Amino acid sequence: MASSYTMNIVDNIHVSAPAGSVPTTTLPLTYFDIPWFHSAPMQSLFFYEYLHPTSHFMQTTLPIFKHSLSLTLQHFFPLAAKLMCPPPPLKPYILYTDGDSVPLIIAESTADVNHLKANYPRDIKLLHPFVSQLPPSTITSDGIRVLPIMAFKVTVFPNTGICIGMAHNHVAADGSAFMHFVRSWSSVCKSKGDLTFLDDVSRRPFHNRDAIKDPAGCNDVALKGYWHWVSSWRENLGPTKEMSVDRVRATFVLTRDQILKLKQWLGIQCKNNSNNFEELQISAFVVTCSIMWICMIKSQENELGANSYDVDDKFYYFLFAVDCRGRIEFPLPVTYFGNCLAPGIIRAKKGELMGVNGIVAAAKAIAKKVKEMEIGALKEVEKGPSNLEEMFRSGHQYHVGISGSPKLRLYDMDYGWGRPIKIEFIHIDDGGSLSLAESRDEPGGMEVSLVLRENQMDAFTAAFAESLKVF
Structure with a gap:
């Protein structure tokens, strides 16, 4: 059954870690990361009950939501960084520079949350308007393809609920790492900016890629796959394949x-x-x-x-x-x-x-x-x-x-x-x-x-x- 509702974009902003909190940092990619260049972005929707109007969200909830995201990004800075994809024979890497940010879209919808979150079969297109999309890639003057890593879209259903749409590039983080970020961010948000959760060093992300050893030469195999991908990526820029209507x-x-x-x-x-x-x-x-x-x-x-x-x-x-x-x-x-x-x-x-x-x-x-x-x-x-x-x-x-x-x-x-x-x-x-x-x-x-x-x-x-x- 077709659903009829409105969807309006309320705001389109960017959130970055506090200025000067993270130095310019380059992280190499390992043979665990590189194969995921062939993967589509990871996209998820988290639905919550929220019994307030959109105005309350914009005036009261959003400032805490943005501030907690900013504070958390100083520890999970790779998610605000860029994936740098140079041509062969160079290697890809993550580059963070001060001021790098994450796009955050705020929307309002009159859709029926009970239908959206139901367990019974629904048309897959029903949820697509609430999904966050990564911004398009760009190309530097020296031929390096630059990929954004993370983006958010928050939809408010007035007096009913909130949906947080999350998208991230799998090359930067697997499910365990990404949910470590989400768990930390939600904890900081719930405590209204208290970073106690991350004061414990054992809870902070560990970024040292030198800890990954390669006794079997897996990195060489992964790089060959990457070089083929980055050399032929223009061939994959055709129209997005339409999902089957049924x-x-x-x-x-x-x-x-x-x-x-x-x-x-x-x-x-x-x-x-x-x-x-x-x-x-x-x-x-x-x-x-x-x-x-x-x-x-x-x-x-x-x-x-x-x-x-x-x-x-x-x-x-x-x-x-x-x-x-x-x-x-x-x-x-x-x-x-x-x-x-x-x-x-x-x-x-x-x-x-x-x-x-x-x-x-x-x-x-x-x-x-x-x-x-x-x-x-x-x-x-x-x-x-x-x-x-x-x-x-x-x-x-x-x-x-x-x-x-x-x-x-x-x-x-x-x-x-x-x-x-x-x-x-x-x-x-x-x-x-x-x-x-x-x-x-x-x-x-x-x-x-x-x-x-x-x-x-x-x-x-x-x-x-x-x-x-x-x-």
Whole structure:
């Protein structure tokens, strides 16, 4: 059903760290950062209840909101900096200079917040007006491409709510690093500018890139990919691809009780089907990913229908990212700011996943990969390019990726208006990816958002409901 509402831009400003608080700084990029040049910006929406008119926000809330952002940026300065992308054979880097700023758009809308934040399927275009967009890149006189790193758009729904739209370039920060920034900013905002949260050195971001070691020569491989990207970037400046008109977004919730029952059931099934089950941990993450992967495959097979001629030994792939900060030979502090992710890639045959014990096969495969990466994450980084190439060659309908983690505690981000009432990740709109977060409503629950074609979403919903009947 089409929604009718107004959207007005109230203000367009820039926020920078306090003048003179951060010296001119250059940060090199590592092999954890460079591969993300191929990625679209990370875009998220945080919805909050806000029972005040727009005038109250502009006069009372916005000054504190801007001031707290400014104070926080002096510690998280790379997000206000620029990505410098020189041509080959030079290396890319982050450059911060005094006065660098972050764009912040303030808007007002009459849209129905209850509809925007709903879990039921809605057209993906419904949320796009509230999404922040990064400014366009520029080119210096000496041929260096300059990319902005972060931008915000805050939409006020008078007497109802607020939506904070966030966008950032993944090259500068992974989810853990970016949410470290958001958590720090929201804490400073809630305390009306009190920096006590960041007075503790252990809570401040760690920017030393020399801590990243490269025993396997991963940086050389990453740079070759970057040089190809920066040399051909003009070819990628064509019209933005239109999303399919029938794509919808929905959120599925697993309660704590459902997850516990799933873990117990899977534990029994895995023990009956493997002598090595005691070595694997069937966690809430494994349980959630397993059921979502199987439901995605079933919805895809339903859509292909009679046109599907795949044999049972056709491989399906599942991709998740693992935080390497404590899982590599040179452990990094949890506050390391940048990217530090390894790709966990699982493949399993269609016959195994579509069989009667499909969810068991999925759980065993995911749990095994999680266990392997607890001590061997760097090996997965080394093998990442070739493994990802194999996965992408299989075709988009044969691989599923999941982003986010309940460990990020997204629903703890309180700016002083209470916890978020809904969080959405817009960068999954191209389909094939799921976003995972802890449940807002109860500890131990999970919520997963995804985007599919409308008929495929119907099939996914049916498969999800059917899966829960087993318990």
